[in-house]
Amino acid sequence: MAEALVSVVLQQLASITLEQIEEEVNLVFGVDQEVQNLILHLQAVQGLLQDAEERQVKEANVKNWLYNLKDVSYQINDVLDEWNTAILKHHMEKQEKEGENNDLVLAKRNKVRFSIPSFLGNILIYFGQIGDRIIMRHDIAKRIKEINERLTWIAILRNNYNFQSTVRGTEQVERSKTTSFVDVSTIIGREEEKKEIIRTLKSESGDQLVIPIVGMGGLGKTAFAQSVYSDQNVTTHFEKRIWVCVSDPFEEIKIAKAIIEVLNEGNPPINSNESEFETLLKNISKNIGGKKFLLVLDDVWNPTESNWKPLKQALKNGDKNSRILVTTRKNNVANMMGETNDHMINLNKLSDQDCLELFRRIAFFDKEKDESKLFDEDIKNKIAKKVDGLPLAAKTLASLMRYKKTKNEWVAVLESKMWELEEVEQQVFQSLLLSYYDLTPDVRRCLLFCAVFPKDYEFDRNELIECWMSQEYLSMKGNREKERMIGQQYFDNLVMRSFFQDFVKDRVDDDIIGCKMHDIVHDFVQFLTKNECFIMEVAESCKEKNILVDNKVRHLNIMSTCDDSFPVSIYNCKGLRTLVISSWELPPIPSDSFSKLKSLRTLKLGKNSIKEVPESIGGLIHLRYLDLSRNKELYKLPDFVGNLFNLETLRLKWCRGLRELPVSIRKLVNLKHLYILGCYDLKVPKEIGRLRNLQILDCFYLKDGDEDDEGIFKLGDLGNLEQLQGSLYIHNLKSAKDGSEAKNAELVNKKNLLDLALHFGHSAEANLKNEEILNGFQVHTNLESLAIRNYNSTNLCPSWMMSCHNLRRLEFYEVPFCGVLAPLGKLPSLEYLEINGMVSVKKVGVEFLGITGETPQTLIKSFPKLKTLKFETIEQWEEWEGVEEEDSKITIMPSLLYLEIRFCDKLKALPNFLWKTPLRELSFSYCSILAHGFETRCGMEWAKASQVQNIKINGKFVKKD
Template structure:
């Protein structure tokens, strides 16, 4: 994306200030003039790039001109990055030297003489470093001059194409409505087909049926299958439901592994005959079970492999079903064996397409639809989308941002609809939406092409990858990059470039996927830059990288897990390398010696035991992911040379025991992820990383010989920029409450989610310090969620908890000795409360509501915003106290929608005030609530149910008493 790249480079050039040039790291005479010439050339073409970007789709010579401009810009980007790195390295060496001099002063107090050979050696080392810096400066200056000469010709050649200058305004990103996608439960225009397929799924034919769903791309086959898969009639009919995205190629081993993962059974994947073992495991675990298996997006299965997999599946109940979605009739015929149950999805009617369009285009808008959505406009829209739901959805997402009829007409009459080079009709509406994005957001979207179809994008990971590529620093504000990334992500969500959203407990999008046609689209636009290489057999690559145009590479290997040599020779300009193999052979010692331009390196979920020292030469590296390398025991000391590193992911590296002390030099590190590394001893030097914003976990280690050298609870006080979520484990190893106070959480206003885990093992009876440590903490009032685990004191209400006025979520797990609940009803913002395994609680009294025993003199609103309440494994709990019926001054849980109680075997009844709460769902789970279940059958229990008439779903002991507002008694 030349337009955004040029903007980044211009920012870099602007940041090379005179103060930097005048320092000891200045370059040779005249380089400042070369920098000015670079700025002039780039500014000359900057305003023409919007026109060039749009014309490259159909004009090959324009595309070639853009490629040369991008290639030169990449080179400038690298050179300037090396220049800035040299400046940073110089400052760090200076600081290290000052520290050594301070140590030397202390040493001279004890030593009168110094060693002449040692002194001369230090002099020689010093002048050697000076010489290295001079050589490096001349090299940078020479490269800048060469690039300038090339850029001069590129700037001159622009005159051959008559580009039109475009001035771009600033796009206002709406963040509030990220739910403007059509939910699968509201699929439009498929009612007849859905009823037919559900009828077939539930039929007792006695034969295991394979039901193909066939249709062209963009018809919504996957969305249709999802609506069937999640339909209540289907979920209650089958014992097991399994969803597998197949895509291209059809790999029977991966499909079998995916099925096993859903069935939650272990398998021995290292055996030579993996496929047969997986088939045996599938066969055994579905024995006599009625299952529904969805094989989504099937392209090219071989008949022999499909028959083997199908044979293993036939051990289930004869009324099991297999649903296959595919674009190809020959695939449907081969897998289905008969056309009797095939579902052919046709295009939607104009009426249904327009209804889908209207729902999205006018979502939550205060606009008179009739002014924009008249019959003439409707006719044009119907013609453009041509019955394809994805085209309607994409076009509607674009029109949401067009406020006038003139803007709507301009979109519908755009020349993009006439492009013959665009292979699929959906691509035309995608192109319109794509070019309506700002250049920076376009870059972020195109980066997704390096990942395969059906890839689950973790929102935070994706944003950090964008950061590493410098896509989020368009305004030069490095501190707000993550916020900008969230805005860009939300923008792409609202434009319908993402789907299949998974949300976290705070209702924020945690992960998503990309429709396979949208994936085809981004690969269409990046086919020379983003590349997925598949090594299908020893020494033979399915997709060969042929030149240095590739900037982002994903190496996917199934059968040969070696590191292809062709990458070294053909991909020296790589900026992203993702290795997606599961059993990667040991990396060569010089693995990264030729791949100097890499910014993003993902080596997660492999079998790496050792990281080569050569990784320290990746001076541009900003993102390093080594997560889920379970046998990785250490990192090389050279990691400390990655001065630009911003993100280091080490999650679930179970064998990792320590990281090198040299990590102190990573002054730009913002994100350190170590969840799952329970025995990792962080060095105390972590406290010097003052730019660290995210430390997801801190596993406190019990004292040992090197106790003074490890990072402790109190050292958190040095990390002033921490934000997001923090999990602190093994708190019992903290010395006392002063350590908790020294952590200074009260000063971390952007730390919103906190988990305090006191001990690894519940059986640990040591309790003396728990209350002191908990009371020692002070948190900022911005805290939104708090979880406490394995706390062994009798008091669970530190003074600071009641001051958490913004606390929305509160959870307690394994608090065995606390017998009285805190007055949590006083928390004004609390929306979710879960209490689990508080084994000493016998009675939940009115103090829990924040009510004293006296008659209230003022109005009391207890739990004013609580929406969901859960109690589980309260083994001694017998009584839940109510309030006086006539007490009109007390309002209790006026927002409560869901109540869940499980494994509370002694609880006798529910309090009267719950009958007045606006409950929508009541679940009494587990076989260990017999007394409470029996109470519902008594006069009091029936009276309570009568008072709670607004409850839509009541489920007691696994049976529905009421479902969707209708009384019933039914097995779930």
């Protein structure tokens, strides 16, 4: 971490030259020489830091030396950031006083908005022009001198440790394609255990069994349980399947809520709070009444009989042949929860042969070279010895080796001194350390940042990248425009190195957008960040009420607090850069809280029931990331939020009570990401249009009656946000004035806007203005995903839609007045199509396929890349027309894998062309006529579908034997 931090600070300081500060040198007490000394000292230690980082694991003195170096580097970073902010603030105040028009303000601001490495040449010029800034200038000079004195001593002390110099080459992280990632879905070496556990799950014992899966860390208990959970023999046997991550501590209320949320199909429990455990238990008992369910409680550590038995009793209301799987490292947990050892599964270490097979699949995945050159018997024996039967160790080591191209590189890894470290607490840490030190320094610190989040935390890729941005982890080259792209490269790199697991894929391009961290990997990053990253959990008894937080902490997560007080001990952390408060029941935050935490870059206060933003937040001049999401009682943001000149990310998602944003938001000239999804009543001020750096605006709610309010941001004002990218959801389009507003939004110029959702709002009758507005939009041909909702006109094919040659996903919801489908088969890149709520459609004809009535002269492909097709709630639909058999020049849906039809009760038959597709799964729900032939497994439809692997009726697979 120190290596990357020193590189950033050096780049900041490198912009200071004697020529740039000569004019003011006499007024700043020789700051030119002080700056040069800072550069020299940092350069002197830079090449030694790789050796120092590796040695700190076993040498406490080296670790302490590194801490002092990082501490002084943070101080330099703070000083430079304060100086830059002062210049920016002065410039903005000057422009506001002069009353210049918006364009001139923004143009001038863009000249000042530069990366830190380019700003110091202008510092003294600006402060020299203003007499009342001299005090600040001298204060900065004094602090630089004090920092230099400390750094001088640190640089001298390096000689005590005989560090070896390491010169790094130019390293560049390649962004790997998701398809090249090895996700070993087949569990290697656990076939017999899997057969045994599935037999137990399906047995008709008449008793509700608890089946513990027990084994040491790194053995793959969770992966094994996931394999069982998703096996088709299991999915067809149980009516309900529920997966809950438990971890430490065992919180029965949290577990109960998670169970209810799954039973309610993703909706949280209604009318309950954490003090109403009995209400939650009754809710569980009611929802599972008489149903055969499978519940997995993953990673259980420390339950007591008093907090497990009430849950277990509520679960007994399900069918007697329901099952509960528990994964744990502890035999005493298995004994207490299961009450018997009869069905316990003890996972042992894998055999050398199985470990080597797992290693081989990952290390040589997608490689054309002859693996025998690297994978000879000697290498195999060394690998088997190192991983010692632990799947996680094998996976981590293989993820490292796949980037080594010669046998010498492999041997160097296997003979590394890292394997001899006695200080490493767990065996699998050794392979993790090797992989960790093989990362570039900047990727390492991105990984270590994850230590501030608890075990089983569900990382959202974009949120994590924005947090990395706020810590300035992604701007090493001074190129702020490419930070998100760099962040995605780093994230993918950590995925490829097996530091993340349990992936969530993007619905459009199948990229990994969410993940978790294995609990041992989490232990590992906490091991490396001890004292710097801290998770505070206060016991219910409040005995730890006054728990002290080490003043070395840089990243803090408060998971729980006492009901009556805020943990004031965090004020000792003067250098704190990240504060995450995860407690649902947060005591009132003192108004001056953040005045004592001035170095904060990242502040997450989501889900805390905050009613008012503390005024002291306005003084956090370094703050880049502020998350206030899901504070439903937060009604407004105060004006002083506009003082956060460096703010880049503002998250307000699901602040349902939020009514307005302050006009002062116009001063957030560095704001790149604004999230307001779920803020249905929020009025966005027109000043948002002045934020020309804004890249992400996740949604935009138009309001009825606001068209004449000149102070409100309108649809046409989107045209001012030229940098918009990613996803955009526009709600209540029926309130737009006319089609010209849609045209003025200038979506056609937003080439990086890839995902667009257009919601027109509810209406009881057809509305021709909907069609005018839809036609008014023009989108860039780069668009990859489009959703149209609540569209109340009869024509659903704007002229621009057929030009969307890169469109991969298309969805229509609630289009009640349109009776004919558009010729969507002509879209060349479409992979996913969902049509929902087109209640006027009676027939789906050849026009849907994009095929004219003329005999084709050349080969025609309709829906050439379509993989998934869904129809739902098309209540009048009776006929799905195909093409004549002799039309051999027409190919229809040659890539189709999944077809789902729901609530189409009048549909009589499927077209013959479907049986020529590579269809793998066919699903019907509430389609009585269609379903009949498949349920009885007779008739022409059943015979035609003989090649379909999986057929599902009303949620249950139909057995084909």
